[in-house]
Amino acid sequence: MCLAVPGKLIERDGHSGTVDVRGNRVQARLDVVPDVRLGDYVLVHAGFAISVLSDDEAAEALDLLDDPDEAMPHDGPLMP
Amino acid sequence: MTARSCHDLCRRIARRIEALPDRPVRLMEVCGTHTVAIHRAGLRGLLPPRLRLVSGPGCPVCVTPQTYVDALIELAGRPGVRVATYGDMIRVPGRSTTLERAMARGARVSVVYSIMEALSLARQAPAEQVVFAGVGFETTAPATAVGLKLAADERLANFTVLSAHKLIIPAMTALLESGDLAIDGFLCPGHVSVIIGADAYKPLAARFARPCVVAGFEAEEILRAIDLLVAQLADGRAEVENAYARVVTADGNRRAWALIEETFEPADTPWRGLGTIPGSGLAIRAELAHLDAARRFGLEITAREDDHGCRCGEVIRGAIEPPECPLFARTCTPANPVGPCMVSREGNCQACYKYSRAL
Ligand code: SF4
Numbered sequence: 001m002c003l004a005v006p007g008k009l010i011e012r013d014g015h016s017g018t019v020d021v022r023g024n025r026v027q028a029r030l031d032v033v034p035d036v037r038l039g040d041y042v043l044v045h046a047g048f049a050i051s052v053l054s055d056d057e058a059a060e061a062l063d064l065l066d067d068p069d070e071a072m073p074h075d076g077p078l079m080p
Numbered sequence: 081m082t083a084r085s086c087h088d089l090c091r092r093i094a095r096r097i098e099a100l101p102d103r104p105v106r107l108m109e110v111c112g113t114h115t116v117a118i119h120r121a122g123l124r125g126l127l128p129p130r131l132r133l134v135s136g137p138g139c140p141v142c143v144t145p146q147t148y149v150d151a152l153i154e155l156a157g158r159p160g161v162r163v164a165t166y167g168d169m170i171r172v173p174g175r176s177t178t179l180e181r182a183m184a185r186g187a188r189v190s191v192v193y194s195i196m197e198a199l200s201l202a203r204q205a206p207a208e209q210v211v212f213a214g215v216g217f218e219t220t221a222p223a224t225a226v227g228l229k230l231a232a233d234e235r236l237a238n239f240t241v242l243s244a245h246k247l248i249i250p251a252m253t254a255l256l257e258s259g260d261l262a263i264d265g266f267l268c269p270g271h272v273s274v275i276i277g278a279d280a281y282k283p284l285a286a287r288f289a290r291p292c293v294v295a296g297f298e299a300e301e302i303l304r305a306i307d308l309l310v311a312q313l314a315d316g317r318a319e320v321e322n323a324y325a326r327v328v329t330a331d332g333n334r335r336a337w338a339l340i341e342e343t344f345e346p347a348d349t350p351w352r353g354l355g356t357i358p359g360s361g362l363a364i365r366a367e368l369a370h371l372d373a374a375r376r377f378g379l380e381i382t383a384r385e386d387d388h389g390c391r392c393g394e395v396i397r398g399a400i401e402p403p404e405c406p407l408f409a410r411t412c413t414p415a416n417p418v419g420p421c422m423v424s425r426e427g428n429c430q431a432c433y434k435y436s437r438a439l
Contacts, residue, residue, distance in 0.1 A: 003113050004271045031226045032336040047194025048223045051274050051333060057326040
């Protein structure tokens with residue numbers, strides 16, 4: 001349940017933003033990453049960005065997502 | 081991950097283990113995502129038999145007490161009340177049924193991805209009381225904290241949270257204090273540590289002289305963390321090391337912690353299988369009492385359990401492996417789960433059933 005997925009912040013509107021998680025656009029609150037900037041990679045958990053990743057970290061994390069089993073380690077819909 | 085580096089790591093770990101005194105070395109992971117990753121990659125089979133990887137209370141769904149599930153089911157059946165919950169919770173058995181089965185009989189339950197959706201439900205239906213099921217460890221608690229603050233700011237009169245949020249370090253402490261389980265070191269959770277920071281394990285490592293290493297989720301990252309743990313044991317060290325430094329910092333996310341502290345205070349709370357652990361839960365602060373479902377609806381969450389022969393309690397403590405439960409893979413399967421450790425995708429029983437049954 002503590003799984004967080006990486007994605008790129010592509011839109012920002014105050015405390016919320018749109019994150020591109022491998023082509024899927026998800027809404028995420030940005031309350032706990034106040035310094036995040038457009039284009040940054042973030043880890044998203046339960047509709048909240050919980051940390052900002054460096055580009056290297058993001059590349060590695062997204063690499064992980066290339067493995068479909070890793071991206072969706074569980075059956076059914078993506079839950080927090 | 082490369083097969084080559086995993087192979088090299090396994091050999092190095094095996095050499096280190098051989099140099100240690102001849103007794104089992106038990107390393108506990110306290111993160112459900114690690115449990116799944118370890119089973120899926122078959123890591124137990126790659127490591128020397130003397131090195132035991134033991135799963136601890138790392139699945140927030142599994143450790144949520146039965147009486148909490150019963151309280152949600154009871155609330156969802158009350159006229160004018162709707163329970164909003166992460167999907168992970170709906171198949172977790174209470175004493176006699178699950179939220180999913182209660183839904184089929186008309187209980188009002190909405191599955192949400194985020195607490196933000198639960199707030200929207202409350203805004204859209206002012207005549208309905210929306211109760212959000214606040215479960216999860218430190219990774220998830222900041223979201224609930226923000227939800228509480230938004231509800232307070234907006235003066236939402238029909239929104240409350242039933243908190244079963246838990247803190248991982250008090251649970252690790254309780255396991256070590258109980259002394260009935262030999263644990264030589266901890267593989268510390270990755271995404272919990274994003275919030276609490278690697279330094280948070282320092283008091284535990286020092287007090288109990290147990291090495292703690294924060295690990296990522298790839299097989300190679302987990303093996304690297306195990307290698308660091310075994311190296312510490314060989315040297316007689318008990319330090320905190322961060323093998324997931326690309327994501328986890330020493331301090332964690334201070335902003336997230338501040339939000340948790342603004343809205344919650346530590347409280348004694350019951351865990352399935354572990355009983356009530358002092359200071360291991362997050363209770364909603366008195367200033368926000370009007371947003372606390374336990375107070376608004378007069379609910380009490382206790383450690384009482386009716387296990388129906390399910391041995392999840394022992395599985396959660398790492399005292400038995402899932403196949404030691406007589407129901408495992410017989411009456412209890414992912415399609416027909418008896419206990420929460422088989423319900424949850426991160427439960428040890430389900431991970432074991434899916435990936436390691438043949439072993
Ligand atoms: S196999 Fe099923 S009944 Fe046995 S401990 Fe696991 S969840 Fe409980």
